[in-house]
Amino acid sequence: xxxxxxxxxxxxxxxxxxxxxxxxxxxxxxxxxxxxxxxxxxxxxxxxxxxxxxxxxxxxxxxxxxxxxxxxxxxxxxxxxxxxxxxxxxxxxxxxxxxxxxxxxxxxxxxxxxxxxxxxxxxxxxxxxxxxxxxxxxxxxxxxxxxxxxxxxxxxxxxxxxxxxxxxxxxxxxxxxxxxxxxxxxxxxxxxxxxxxxxxxxxxxxxxxxxxxxxxxxxxxxxxxxxxxxxxxxxxxxxxxxxxxxxxxx
Numbered sequence: 527x528x529x530x531x532x533x534x535x536x537x538x539x540x541x542x543x544x545x546x547x548x549x550x551x552x553x554x555x556x557x558x559x560x561x562x563x564x565x566x567x568x569x570x571x572x573x574x575x576x577x578x579x580x581x582x583x584x585x586x587x588x589x590x591x592x593x594x595x596x597x598x599x600x601x602x603x604x605x606x607x608x609x610x611x612x613x614x615x616x617x618x619x620x621x622x623x624x625x626x627x628x629x630x631x632x633x634x635x636x637x638x639x640x641x642x643x644x645x646x647x648x649x650x651x652x653x654x655x656x657x658x659x660x661x662x663x664x665x666x667x668x669x670x671x672x673x674x675x676x677x678x679x680x681x682x683x684x685x686x687x688x689x690x691x692x693x694x695x696x697x698x699x700x701x702x703x704x705x706x707x708x709x710x711x712x713x714x715x716x717x718x719x720x721x722x723x724x725x726x727x728x729x730x731x732x733x734x735x736x737x738x739x740x741x742x743x744x745x746x747x748x749x750x751x752x753x754x755x756x757x758x759x760x761x762x763x764x765x766x767x768x769x770x771x772x773x774x775x776x
Contacts, residue, residue: 551576551578551579551580551751552579552580552581552582552751553569553579553580553581553582553602553603553746553749553751553752553755554581554582554584554600554601554602554603554745554746554752555569555581555582555583555584555601555602555603555605556584556586556591556594556595556599556601556603556604556605556743557583557584557585557591557603557604557605558585558586558587558588558591558605558606558607558665558692558693558738559585559586559587559692559693559694560607560632560666560692560693560694560710560711560713560714561585561605561607561629561630561738562585562694563717563771564630564713564767564768564771564773565583565585565605566583567767568758568759568764568767569581569583569755571758571763571767572754572755572758576751576754579751579755582600584599584601586691586692587659587660587663587664587691587692588606588607588608588611588663588664588665589611589662589663589664589665590663590691590692591604591606591611592604592606592611592614592615593663595615595620595743596615596618596620600745601743601745601746602742602743602745602746602749602752603740603741603742603743603746603752603755603756603759604621604740604741604743605629605738605739605740606665606738606739606740607632607664607665607666607693607711607736607738608665608668608669608734608736608737608739609737609739610665610668611665612626612739612741615741615743616741619744620743620744621741621742621743621744622741622742622743622744622746622747623741625741625742625747625756626739626740626741627739627740627741627760627776628737628738628739628740628776629738629739629740629759629768629776630738630768630773630774630775630776631735631736631737631738631773631774631775631776632711632712632713632736632738632773632774633711633712633727633728633730633736633774634666634669634670634673634709634710634711634712634727634728634733634736635709635710635711635712635715635724635725635726635727635728636650636707636708636709636724636725636726636728637697637700637707637708637710637714637715637718637722637723637724637725638700638705638706638707638708638722638723638725639700639703639721639722639723640721640723642706642707642725644706644707644725644726645725645726646726647673647674647677647679647726647728647729647732648677648679650674650679650683650707651679651682651683653686653706653707654686654706655686655688655704655705655706656683656686656687656688656705656706656707656708656709657687657688657689657690657695657696657699657700657704657705657707657708657709658670658671658687658688658689658690658696658708658709659689659690659691659692659693659695659696659709660689660690660691663691664690664691664692664693665736666693666696666709666710666711666736667689667690667709669709669728669733669734669736670709670728670733672732672733672734673709673728673729673732673733676731676732676733677732688704688705690708693710693711693714694714696708696709696710697710697714697715697718697722700722701718701721701722707725709728711736712724712727712772713771713772713773716771716772717771738773740756740759742756
């Protein structure tokens, strides 16, 4: 009898543990700050179809997120704003190489308030303060620095640049009028509702193409829910949301 009771209790406990595991279906995301809105919308759409799944989201500069992963931060999916940081994780065997693919493409623009006179890169020398993401960890800042170098105005602007921790902080500085303008992605500028305009699009021949690669991490490749969301990010529904936010599609 005791043996039978123990067996029943073990069965009940097993069912309870499976149920708890199902309830605790978590997906950890490490995503470039410039993708915040589109990922928020896509994760909400995924939860509607997959009740019980919860997301833990970490948004920031691609380089900072990569370093966090290297230091053991939990993440199932990593989406970067350039290929370099994905390669960084690949070399350290922190992402599933087979899963690496392009999530979307973007463009670099210069945004500022109405009244700021800047229609091209050479015009920037007349401005006083310009926000860019710190090139060491923010791909948009790296793209901007390359564009300024190619335009031959990097030395003239050296003391006018205001470094930001990510693209969203750049945008914030411009929205508040703390700088004359900021280098941001087109999609960020389109999301701004603070009387901010795209003053000009940075010519594509002066910086590398903005690619948002994504991959399952080595941890995430064993998470069935993360794998399902990863597939969803490549679906027709996801492509529709990306297009709505102004991203170019792979």
